[in-house]
Amino acid sequence: MTFVVQQTLLFAIPLMIVALAGVFAERSGIINLALEGIMIMGAFVGVYFVRLMQDFDVFLDAARMGNYWTLQGLELLAMLVAAVFGALFSLLLSFAAVNLKADQTIGGTALNLMAPALVLFLVRILANQNTLQMTQGDAASWFMIKKSTFGVDKNVQWGFLGETFLNKVYLATYICILVFVVLSVILYFTKFGLRLRACGENPQAADSLGINVYRMRYAGTTISGALAGMGGFVYALTATNCTANGDVAGFGFLALAVMIFGNWKPLNIALGALLFGLFKCIAAGYGSIDINGDGVFMLAEIGISSHLYRMLPYLITLIVLSFTSKKSRAPKAEGIPYDKGSR
Amino acid sequence: MNKGKTLLNSDSSRKVFASLLSIVIGLAVGALVAAIVGLSKDNIGGKGIWDGVRLIFLGLLSTGREAGQLTWGFNPSSWGNMLFRATPLIMTGLSVAVAFKTGLFNIGAPGQYLMGTLATLFIALEIPSEAVPPAIIWLLAFLGGMLAGALWGAIPGLLKAFLNINEVLACIMTNWIAANVVTWLFDISNLKNVAEGTKTGYIYKTTFNNVATSKMGLDKLFPESQVNGGILIAILIAIVVYIIMNKTTLGYQLKACGANRHAARYAGIPDKRNIILSMAMAGALAAGGASLYWLSGNTEFYWITYQALPAAGFNGIPVALLALNHPIAVVFSGIFMAMLNIVGQQLTTLTAYNEYITDVVIAVIVYLSAFSLVIQMWLGKRKAKKGGKTV
Structure with missing residues (x-):
């Protein structure tokens, strides 16, 4: 069970945070199809930052001496850097979409093409191979929170909750949940959030009340870029052992799906991400999931092909969507460039 | 807006020109990236950069390398x-x-x-x-x-x-x-x-x-x-x-x-x-x-x-x-995209660069095509200023 929860969170957390990134852009009226590209960028920048920092004695000593809290600081810093670069990269989209009134789908597609190309080009030159790794150690030995982090012997049992949520986890996961909650509150319960949402529903009305639609759309897309960049690094850190190879396994697009699935609402998105994460977890580890703890791996023994399990997350999404899509309601003004003259 | 659209449709040469302009800018950005990366790495050097830039534009005509120099011709x-x-x-x-x-x-x-x-x-x-x-x-x-x-x-x-x-x-x-x-x-x-x-x-x-x-x-x-x-x-x-x-x-x-x-x-x-x-x-x-x-x-x-x-x-x-x-x-x-693919291959085999730079070129071109309408209108305005000179 601990395994299932941890694996589910592993997939669900990046999805959730990047889907929220999509919400911020779309609620302000910009379709952010570039989530995938921004994630790739964030993953690369974060990993590269960690690599650069590994040259400094502070962190090397910290890793050698087991000074885990310094390393957690490094992890937070890398998340921040990834977020900043994600935001910068997303400016390309907002510039095209807001200032030049360009087709947002195409602009997003361009960013999706740009990110893997640039990242692979640089990775090949930096590392002479297609994957950028940490110069030494790995994500688990440097950043994972374990019992030894708290100075506890690893044979001590902590019970289900402790084992699941405090042992072998990443701080990044909890930061993401925190950021998710804070930003959802901002989106719904502050003046800024209300204005942002107004720009996605009826920018003309918002403008007539003195809200700067262009600025709000820039804000929405930039927050979106920062979240997606951070989500990309969190994915790279927790799911691929802190490596970057110009690919995030389609998570950006899946996050887009989760966003539509969650009807552009944070709470539904969190649930959707968990559901998708659960099926991803089943797909990845059905052979070692022991549901009721009796030592029988039921999912592996009913004889369903592994191929079907891998397909399941996508099939389920389509099926659930076909029941819920009639009620689905996208922000009204998304994808339409705002033109002051057409008020 | 509608008037503008029909005007643009009637002028397909402007569309072609806008696309060609995107291509040239895309290739130029690719060359720029190659130059920046080349300057920041010691193992590439001025000659390496020059070879890379020439290959980005003319890789299709490359026939290989002889005595350290790139050779050109029909391949x-x-x-x-x-x-x-x-x-x-x-x-x-x-x-x-x-x-x-x-x-x-x-x-x-x-x-x-x-x-x-x-x-x-x-x-x-x-x-x-x-x-x-x-x-x-x-x-x-x-x-x-x-x-x-x-x-x-x-x-x-x-x-x-x-x-x-x-x-x-x-x-x-x-x-x-x-x-x-x-x-x-x-x-x-x-x-x-x-x-x-x-x-x-x-x-x-x-x-x-x-x-x-x-x-x-x-x-x-x-x-x-x-x-x-x-x-x-x-x-x-x-x-x-x-x-x-x-x-x-x-x-x-x-x-x-x-x-x-x-x-x-x-x-x-x-x-x-x-x-x-x-x-x-x-x-x-x-x-x-x-x-x-x-x-x-x-x-x-x-x-x-x-x-x-x-x-x-x-x-x-x-x-x-x-x-x-x-x-x-x-x-x-x-055919143009396939040509870039060949260019990428030539870059990988003949220089210190790799094929992904051509993907950067493609991305820039797509990015520009997102606002190709703006470019077309901009081209139209310029022509009007020049006194209706046609291309």
């Missing part, structure tokens, strides 16, 4: 390979373009491409060539591939038309489902290449069953390359698509749905049928690209594909965008 192998690689790109480009004309973003070309691969390889390898003439098998495999793609492409169309599911979302899901279905079916098939023990994970080439696209004399023109008649078939299909889209009622209806679905329905055009039809056509075209690629007989399919989608599918998007969704222009932009 038949490069030209032939360019045409061979352009074949699937033209087809997926047409696929994306047809969907765009109906107002749909077909990001599902990779899945349709895979389904085409599946059907084509099964038909081409399972029908014994001792009993049936290879030419018939070839035709069946080609048509079967397109049919499979049409059916697969119709799924997002159906979901969009009847259940209001966003086609981008449905396409992404069906892409990954296709990737798993293809891996599954090849896994349980007997088509895995076991004859050549050195390779694992590949399916037999279609030549194993004596099925291959005719060279149609192109191998005489471009010796030592992979070129075959597929490129001619792709060009023919592009012309057919042009005629369907521009000269028939069906094409008019599809475009009307793309311009305004609700107005089209009001005018008595069956919008749901047209959305499904458009996606099915798009699927058939993307899958046809796969058929032509694998039926060449000199390529092998790596069947464990559930973790990655084929780039040939996604590259249809830039091909269509660069061509502004015009079927004939797709032929040229497809």
Whole structure:
């Protein structure tokens, strides 16, 4: 069970945070199809930052001496850097979409093409191979929170909750949940959030009340870029052992799906991400999931092909969507460039 | 706005010029990136940068390196390979373009491409060539591939038309489902290449069953390359698509749905049928690209594909965008993309750079095409200022 929860969170957390990134852009009226590209960028920048920092004695000593809290600081810093670069990269989209009134789908597609190309080009030159790794150690030995982090012997049992949520986890996961909650509150319960949402529903009305639609759309897309960049690094850190190879396994697009699935609402998105994460977890580890703890791996023994399990997350999404899509309601003004003259 | 649009449509030279400008800027950005990276690394140096920049612009004309200097000239192998690689790109480009004309973003070309691969390889390898003439098998495999793609492409169309599911979302899901279905079916098939023990994970080439696209004399023109008649078939299909889209009622209806679905329905055009039809056509075209690629007989399919989608599918998007969704222009932009591919290869073998820089070039071009309308209007204004000088 601990395994299932941890694996589910592993997939669900990046999805959730990047889907929220999509919400911020779309609620302000910009379709952010570039989530995938921004994630790739964030993953690369974060990993590269960690690599650069590994040259400094502070962190090397910290890793050698087991000074885990310094390393957690490094992890937070890398998340921040990834977020900043994600935001910068997303400016390309907002510039095209807001200032030049360009087709947002195409602009997003361009960013999706740009990110893997640039990242692979640089990775090949930096590392002479297609994957950028940490110069030494790995994500688990440097950043994972374990019992030894708290100075506890690893044979001590902590019970289900402790084992699941405090042992072998990443701080990044909890930061993401925190950021998710804070930003959802901002989106719904502050003046800024209300204005942002107004720009996605009826920018003309918002403008007539003195809200700067262009600025709000820039804000929405930039927050979106920062979240997606951070989500990309969190994915790279927790799911691929802190490596970057110009690919995030389609998570950006899946996050887009989760966003539509969650009807552009944070709470539904969190649930959707968990559901998708659960099926991803089943797909990845059905052979070692022991549901009721009796030592029988039921999912592996009913004889369903592994191929079907891998397909399941996508099939389920389509099926659930076909029941819920009639009620689905996208922000009204998304994808339409705002033109002051057409008020 | 409407007036501006008709003015632009009447001036197709401006469109071509805008596209060419995007290409030049894209190549220049690629060269710039190469220069910046070259300056920041000690092992490349001034000569390395100069070689890289020249190859980015003229890689197609490169014949290799002699005594440390790049040599230039007609390289038949490069030209032939360019045409061979352009074949699937033209087809997926047409696929994306047809969907765009109906107002749909077909990001599902990779899945349709895979389904085409599946059907084509099964038909081409399972029908014994001792009993049936290879030419018939070839035709069946080609048509079967397109049919499979049409059916697969119709799924997002159906979901969009009847259940209001966003086609981008449905396409992404069906892409990954296709990737798993293809891996599954090849896994349980007997088509895995076991004859050549050195390779694992590949399916037999279609030549194993004596099925291959005719060279149609192109191998005489471009010796030592992979070129075959597929490129001619792709060009023919592009012309057919042009005629369907521009000269028939069906094409008019599809475009009307793309311009305004609700107005089209009001005018008595069956919008749901047209959305499904458009996606099915798009699927058939993307899958046809796969058929032509694998039926060449000199390529092998790596069947464990559930973790990655084929780039040939996604590259249809830039091909269509660069061509502004015009079927004939797709032929040229497809060949141009294939040329960049060759350039990338030359960069990897001849310099310290690698092929991904050409993907950067493509991305810049697509980015510029997002506001090609702005560029076109800007070009129009400049011409007006110059006193109506025409290009």
